[in-house]
Amino acid sequence: MQIQEAHDLLDPTWPQVLIMEDEVSVAKGLGMVLSEEGYNVDLAMTGRSALDTFNQKMFDLLIADLRLPDIDGMEVIKQVKRRRPDTEVLVITGYSTVTTAVEAMKLGASDYLSKPFTEDEFLSAVKGALVTKEFMAADAAATPLEPLPEDSLRLTEVLQQIRQRFTGRQQEVITILQMVQNAVGYIPIEALQQVADFTRMPEAAVYGIATFYERFRLSPVGRHVVKVCRGTACHVKGADKILHEIEHRYKLSPGQTSKDRMFTLETVACFGSCAIAPVVVVDDKVSADMDPDKVGKVMKDLALNDPKFEPR
Amino acid sequence: MDFADLKTQAEREWQWLENPPQPLIQIGTGTCGRASGADKVMESVRKTLKKIQVMARTMEVGCIGMCYLEPLMTLRKRGHPPILYGNLTSAKAADIITRFLLDGDLCLELSICTLGEQSRNGIPRLQDHPMMRTQCRIALRNCGLIDPSNILHYIARGGYQGLSRALQMDGAEVAEVIRKAGLRGRGGAGFPTGLKWELTLKEKAEAKYIVCNADEGDPGAFMDRALLEGDPHSVLEGMLIAAHAIGAAEGFIYVRAEYPLAIARLEKALEQMQRCNLLGKSVLGSKFDFNVHIQEGAGAFVCGEETALMASVQGSRGLPTPKPPYPAQSGLWDKPTCINNVETLSNVSAILENGAEWYAASGTKKSKGTKTFSLAGKIRYTGLIEVPLGTTLKEIVYDIGGGAPNGKKIKGVQTGGPSGGCIPASLFDLTVDYESLAEAGSIMGSGGMVVLDQSTCMVDVARYFLSFTQAESCGKCLPCRLGTHQMLRVLEEICEGRGKPDYLELLRGLSETVQKGSLCGLGQTAPNPVQTTLRYFLDEFDRHITDGKCDAGVCLPLFHYEIDPQLCNGCGLCRRKCSTGAIVGERKEPHFIDQAKCSKCGICLQSCKLEAIGIH
Numbered sequence A: 001m002q003i004q005e006a007h008d009l010l011d012p013t014w015p016q017v018l019i020m021e022d023e024v025s026v027a028k029g030l031g032m033v034l035s036e037e038g039y040n041v042d043l044a045m046t047g048r049s050a051l052d053t054f055n056q057k058m059f060d061l062l063i064a065d066l067r068l069p070d071i072d073g074m075e076v077i078k079q080v081k082r083r084r085p086d087t088e089v090l091v092i093t094g095y096s097t098v099t100t101a102v103e104a105m106k107l108g109a110s111d112y113l114s115k116p117f118t119e120d121e122f123l124s125a126v127k128g129a130l131v132t133k134e135f136m137a138a139d140a141a142a143t144p145l146e147p148l149p150e151d152s153l154r155l156t157e158v159l160q161q162i163r164q165r166f167t168g169r170q171q172e173v174i175t176i177l178q179m180v181q182n183a184v185g186y187i188p189i190e191a192l193q194q195v196a197d198f199t200r201m202p203e204a205a206v207y208g209i210a211t212f213y214e215r216f217r218l219s220p221v222g223r224h225v226v227k228v229c230r231g232t233a234c235h236v237k238g239a240d241k242i243l244h245e246i247e248h249r250y251k252l253s254p255g256q257t258s259k260d261r262m263f264t265l266e267t268v269a270c271f272g273s274c275a276i277a278p279v280v281v282v283d284d285k286v287s288a289d290m291d292p293d294k295v296g297k298v299m300k301d302l303a304l305n306d307p308k309f310e311p312r
Numbered sequence B: 001m002d003f004a005d006l007k008t009q010a011e012r013e014w015q016w017l018e019n020p021p022q023p024l025i026q027i028g029t030g031t032c033g034r035a036s037g038a039d040k041v042m043e044s045v046r047k048t049l050k051k052i053q054v055m056a057r058t059m060e061v062g063c064i065g066m067c068y069l070e071p072l073m074t075l076r077k078r079g080h081p082p083i084l085y086g087n088l089t090s091a092k093a094a095d096i097i098t099r100f101l102l103d104g105d106l107c108l109e110l111s112i113c114t115l116g117e118q119s120r121n122g123i124p125r126l127q128d129h130p131m132m133r134t135q136c137r138i139a140l141r142n143c144g145l146i147d148p149s150n151i152l153h154y155i156a157r158g159g160y161q162g163l164s165r166a167l168q169m170d171g172a173e174v175a176e177v178i179r180k181a182g183l184r185g186r187g188g189a190g191f192p193t194g195l196k197w198e199l200t201l202k203e204k205a206e207a208k209y210i211v212c213n214a215d216e217g218d219p220g221a222f223m224d225r226a227l228l229e230g231d232p233h234s235v236l237e238g239m240l241i242a243a244h245a246i247g248a249a250e251g252f253i254y255v256r257a258e259y260p261l262a263i264a265r266l267e268k269a270l271e272q273m274q275r276c277n278l279l280g281k282s283v284l285g286s287k288f289d290f291n292v293h294i295q296e297g298a299g300a301f302v303c304g305e306e307t308a309l310m311a312s313v314q315g316s317r318g319l320p321t322p323k324p325p326y327p328a329q330s331g332l333w334d335k336p337t338c339i340n341n342v343e344t345l346s347n348v349s350a351i352l353e354n355g356a357e358w359y360a361a362s363g364t365k366k367s368k369g370t371k372t373f374s375l376a377g378k379i380r381y382t383g384l385i386e387v388p389l390g391t392t393l394k395e396i397v398y399d400i401g402g403g404a405p406n407g408k409k410i411k412g413v414q415t416g417g418p419s420g421g422c423i424p425a426s427l428f429d430l431t432v433d434y435e436s437l438a439e440a441g442s443i444m445g446s447g448g449m450v451v452l453d454q455s456t457c458m459v460d461v462a463r464y465f466l467s468f469t470q471a472e473s474c475g476k477c478l479p480c481r482l483g484t485h486q487m488l489r490v491l492e493e494i495c496e497g498r499g500k501p502d503y504l505e506l507l508r509g510l511s512e513t514v515q516k517g518s519l520c521g522l523g524q525t526a527p528n529p530v531q532t533t534l535r536y537f538l539d540e541f542d543r544h545i546t547d548g549k550c551d552a553g554v555c556l557p558l559f560h561y562e563i564d565p566q567l568c569n570g571c572g573l574c575r576r577k578c579s580t581g582a583i584v585g586e587r588k589e590p591h592f593i594d595q596a597k598c599s600k601c602g603i604c605l606q607s608c609k610l611e612a613i614g615i616h
């Protein structure tokens, strides 16, 4: 009865949880507690069925009993973590010893609970496990990032194109700098010198231009650039809260890049999509009608699909 | 090919569109549409057509202006008026295509209106939709109806007719038509366009330039973007007409880099013009030669100002210079230059096509014609509209815009962006034209209208605009550079609850200094948002300073959320949504907020179905 009530509240954006537990009454009990809190819950009584379910669906959290009738719970965790490293794991065990717990944590479990536990203890452990998941990105880099080896290759290439396409008049300088930035992601110091040579302008003048215009950056950026609109329409519809959420969750301020080079956070005056405010643009794709929740999801998806993503 | 042939071909193509032998599906793929998922809808439509094996054509169109309904799709099939569907998802689009094309089911529940003169089965016509009823579309005449990357569509709808007419007149005659039409610059200042052209024409020089200002710097405005994306040729035609009038052979379009789609559409349009003999040597066989360059901006608001814009086109930092000399005398490379806004130029092509009297018939005595506005903020129907000048704010906000969403009270509307001001709802009988908005302390500006409701804090709005202008000041003039900074600090202190009663006088004094001591429009108008909020919303400043309260729940230190135990039924929705764990309570018992943990993100306020959470 209670589960049915809870189903009316199901919200696909709330966390998906898989409970792997061979004792039917315990599994159902835990499932009920979580459903009532709005989580979307699946149950598996054996290790195999857990892995099957896991293959069909994305889960945010696996709650794993270690003692199962078929395979060892630890083995299931290992496979889950290998296939989807972003899945959080919470271990529950009836015969907790420090060693098993430590072993599970080494595999990437975020916490463990030993039976018996209260409903509150259980809920706060679940919440805790999911919170660590949200804070997965690295902190901001305190100093500007080092250039990557491929940067200078790209620069040489684009400078060659520029020499072919342009004649070196001063009126071309902004377009040239834009081309450099599009190719390399930022404008390296050498580029300023070369552009100055090519346009026969003093280096200081080119530097002056590169620093005057908001769009030019002089240091490397991350693989994904997240731009939050701070225009009037977006402002009155809560852009500040979106920005705050990113700052808080990823420990980034506008202009900063995370140490793992995953994200660079920027703000922009307006994208001209004010009718569908608030707007966030990620890697040049405009997302409409954002809120702190949604922006978190967009960034999480990006991180998970990034080949260089390493969960903490 | 000469123009007559081109026109015949275009008309044939258009007739095909109006009454297509195979079904035709048009999808709005402007930036708003794409952001709301138009690409996915397009993909789904194509897949569905394959699946149900129906031969049909798909086509991209620009923004029709009903942005709140994006993504939008029009279905044209013989025997039916074209029907517009909105708020689509891939699934809904597939459903409509299947049901309509296989079973002839019009999918009434998903339809919005019909296009054209007929209605069908109770589906209203577009022109009867509340958002459209009082609109009058001149600049936006083709937006959302034609494929912006197909020059033939534009020509079929009367495009380049005006240019061909202009080419038979001399420059002075063309300028005279525009002067008679009473067109004033749509970029903000409202300078008479015909007069500007006459002044530029009068100058003797071996070269002259025409510049289209598509920098659209007002944050919260998007008319120019939609126009460039939806109907680039109407602007380009206007530019050619202007060039011919003043005697320029070269033009520049200065576009914001934040508008990649608009730039792509312009590039495509220029390529087509080249092929149709509308660019290059002897345009349409006349003696007029013309070339256009696209110049991308680089994110500096001040570059919307004419002299700064020209500095930027020439490859320098965008610093304004004193006027005179005016651009008409000495502009780009010291040559006479005429700068016109995107919308101004789109109006120009319509005027040359239809005549000055036709244009002057709408609008007021001093402000002729129509003006586009982008409606955004706390309003039901957000989007792009065009109304005759002289329409009241009330009509725009309530009739066209549908008032505030979810029954909130509208506090006012911000017009003119950082150079404009906030007009309170009590003055909504004001007509929208250059003079009356200026009298109210705001400006018409380029057409951004951001509607503010009771959950907007006016002190915060003033602070917001100052933070914008302070960051965008080029730094050349001391009053602008330091004055805006000082004003911002004062406003920040008020928002943080550290305001003192004499701050208001301080703000008024600083406003005057910045206004009088600044060189360019940015500085001169930067105090406007502060002055209008002080004038119309003084009580909110008082509440912040005297009582330390922000009733709108925006200035973080000046409010907190509380759950009303009488109203709360303990459903726990807010507790689950709260990311800081600040909400506690037993199931089915009233909940409480632990103020120490609360980050005031406001998610609980949105999640509570019983409105039990209040701002205190």
Ligand SMILES: Cc1cc2nc3c(=O)[nH]c(=O)nc-3n(C[C@H](O)[C@H](O)[C@H](O)COP(=O)(O)O)c2cc1C
Pocket: B184, B185, B186, B187, B188, B189, B190, B191, B193, B213, B214, B215, B216, B217, B218, B301, B302, B303, B304, B305, B306, B339, B340, B341, B342, B344, B446, B520, B521, B522
């Ligand atoms: C700070 C500042 C920003 C401006 N931004 C724009 C803009 O984004 N777009 C625009 O068309 N005009 C803008 N203008 C107005 C232009 O300087 C100029 O008046 C206009 O482009 C002239 O065209 P019009 O006569 O067709 O309106 C701005 C003016 C100032 C002072």
Ligand code: SF4
Pocket: B302, B319, B320, B472, B473, B474, B475, B476, B477, B478, B480, B481, B518, B519, B520, B521, B522, B523, B524
């Ligand atoms: S008023 Fe401000 S923006 Fe304009 S020139 Fe002076 S400092 Fe620059």
Ligand code: FES
Pocket: A229, A230, A231, A232, A233, A234, A235, A269, A270, A271, A272, A273, A274, A277, A278, A279, B219, B220, B221
């Ligand atoms: S205000 Fe954010 S897109 Fe314009």
